[in-house]
Amino acid sequence: LPCSMRDFCEATGVPVAQVLRFMMGMGVMANINATIDQQTAELIAADMDLTIDLKAHETLEDELITSLEEAEDEEADLVTRAPIVTFLGHVDHGKTSLLDALIGINVVKGEAGGITQHIRAYTVEKDGRAVTFVDTPGHEAFTEMRARGANVTDIAVLVVAADDGIMPQTEEAISHAKAAGVPIVVALNKSDLEGVDPMRAMTQMTEHQLTPSEWGGDTEVVRTSATTGMGLDELLETLLTVADLHEYRANPSRKALGVCLEAEQQGDRGVIAKLVVQNGTLRVGDILVCGSSHGRVRAMTDTLTNAPLQEAGPSTPVNLTGLDIPPGAGDRFHVLSDITQAREIAASREHGSRTESLSGVTTKVSFETFQELLEQGRLGEQQEKTKLNVIIRSDVRGSLEAIDKELTKLENPEVEVRVLQRSVGGVTLADVTLASASDAVILAFNVIPDDAARSLADERGVEIRRYDVIYKLTDEIRLMIEGRLRPEK
Numbered sequence: 428l429p430c431s432m433r434d435f436c437e438a439t440g441v442p443v444a445q446v447l448r449f450m451m452g453m454g455v456m457a458n459i460n461a462t463i464d465q466q467t468a469e470l471i472a473a474d475m476d477l478t479i480d481l482k483a484h485e486t487l488e489d490e491l492i493t494s495l496e497e498a499e500d501e502e503a504d505l506v507t508r509a510p511i512v513t514f515l516g517h518v519d520h521g522k523t524s525l526l527d528a529l530i531g532i533n534v535v536k537g538e539a540g541g542i543t544q545h546i547r548a549y550t551v552e553k554d555g556r557a558v559t560f561v562d563t564p565g566h567e568a569f570t571e572m573r574a575r576g577a578n579v580t581d582i583a584v585l586v587v588a589a590d591d592g593i594m595p596q597t598e599e600a601i602s603h604a605k606a607a608g609v610p611i612v613v614a615l616n617k618s619d620l621e622g623v624d625p626m627r628a629m630t631q632m633t634e635h636q637l638t639p640s641e642w643g644g645d646t647e648v649v650r651t652s653a654t655t656g657m658g659l660d661e662l663l664e665t666l667l668t669v670a671d672l673h674e675y676r677a678n679p680s681r682k683a684l685g686v687c688l689e690a691e692q693q694g695d696r697g698v699i700a701k702l703v704v705q706n707g708t709l710r711v712g713d714i715l716v717c718g719s720s721h722g723r724v725r726a727m728t729d730t731l732t733n734a735p736l737q738e739a740g741p742s743t744p745v746n747l748t749g750l751d752i753p754p755g756a757g758d759r760f761h762v763l764s765d766i767t768q769a770r771e772i773a774a775s776r777e778h779g780s781r782t783e784s785l786s787g788v789t790t791k792v793s794f795e796t797f798q799e800l801l802e803q804g805r806l807g808e809q810q811e812k813t814k815l816n817v818i819i820r821s822d823v824r825g826s827l828e829a830i831d832k833e834l835t836k837l838e839n840p841e842v843e844v845r846v847l848q849r850s851v852g853g854v855t856l857a858d859v860t861l862a863s864a865s866d867a868v869i870l871a872f873n874v875i876p877d878d879a880a881r882s883l884a885d886e887r888g889v890e891i892r893r894y895d896v897i898y899k900l901t902d903e904i905r906l907m908i909e910g911r912l913r914p915e916k
């Protein structure tokens with residue numbers, strides 16, 4: 428808004444005649460091309476008992492952004508791009524140290540310049556080929572980005588300290604990587620330590636369906652040490668091999684799009700944003716819209732060397748100036764041809780109802796939505812089974828196994844129950860983030876969510892179902908799979 432009456436009627440479904448009559452009632456002789464401003468729209472809405480959230484204009488913007496996002500690349504334009512790799516794993520297993528060792532600086536000991544960095548992103552070269560590392564603080568942030576549609580990761584490196592083996596957060600990281608559907612490469616880190624037994628960690632991996640390739644499975648395991656540098660070359664080579672298998676490609680000749688990893692206001696330098704280009708080429712002077720910020724790219728620098736860049740192709744992380752306000756982490760960016768349009772889109776996101784759905788997610792993940800999916804599945808000529816994603820939390824490991832076993836008995840020709848994660852302990856924020864990113868329901872057995880998890884679940888519409896008896900849980904899931912479960916009030 429403002430928009431033409433035609434657009435208004437199309438967007439709201441209100442007949443043109445009715446709007447004309449209303450306008451006439453206000454003493455305005457209008458026609459279908461007349462402009463409807465916000466105030467008029469609100470009056471019409473009030474009169475007709477409509478709740479409109481001023482989407483008309485935004486619908487057009489949505490279309491523009493969607494068209495940029497979905498523009499098909501010509502086969503001939505596609506080139507191989509660097510894989511984007513994320514480290515995941517238990518705290519203190521060496522994620523930060525490994526990345527430091529790979530890029531040859533030391534952040535654990537305090538980085539020169541001392542700027543606070545939460546999400547680091549660097550491109551590393553190996554034999555003339557590039558690998559881009561994006562280091563998110565933990566799997567929660569990784570999945571949060573995914574929930575926002577900012578899926579930047581191609582390959583996850585699961586860092587497992589050889590002395591500790593698989594720990595609770597390693598298990599969670601595995602679930603999060605699997606739910607994201609990305610290949611997992613294991614870095615068996617701290618392999619320099621005396622007396623560590625790699626067999627133990629590898630046996631544990633097997634128990635988590637990550638069978639090492641040296642044991643005939645398809646998970647590459649590289650023994651690394653961030654301290655001595657052991658295995659780092661091999662890790663890069665392995666990542667490039669996995670990348671070759673998956674043929675990650677992009678089109679450098681289209682308008683750039685990608686994701687903001689983090690941004691901050693830095694005094695007189697203005698807004699510094701760290702972005703990763705996912706497709707296309709970003710150039711100095713380009714007009715950008717990113718979340719509710721916009722601007723023209725004033726300068727770009729290499730995230731590692733700080734060297735100025737005139738352009739940045741696919742899979743390249745850059746630090747960029749020129750945006751008016753700091754965008755949010757996980758906001759997508761697009762290059763537009765018109766600064767006015769960029770400003771309008773940014774402004775409408777800031778004020779409009781869309782802000783919510785761009786910078787926060789409002790998926791409704793519940794048994795109810797599943798019933799709808801099931802209906803659709805039955806009506807359509809469905810090839811695939813309807814998937815019911817669940818995350819199981821329980822007080823003790825024994826009940827996890829029992830629940831798992833019961834769930835596998837619920838085989839059904841129409842529905843597949845996919846357990847994204849099973850773990851011991853209360854429901855956490857990370858669980859809710861995972862559920863929201865993966866349309867999953869959380870089954871809490873003899874445990875409760877903490878306050879933060881509870882409020883995020885409410886906000887995102889993620890359903891957490893609590894049980895204290897196993898058969899009640901399985902009964903409910905059975906009823907649900909059969910489409911006979913009434914939603915919980």
Ligand code: GDP
Nearest residue numbers: 517518519520521522523524616617652653654
């Ligand atoms: P993160 O929490 O996973 O990022 O772990 P850090 O990188 O902060 O490492 C945690 C601790 O383990 C630090 O004290 C590191 O010096 C140490 N560390 C990391 N990698 C290695 C390694 O390969 N060998 C040894 N011996 N110590 C390591």
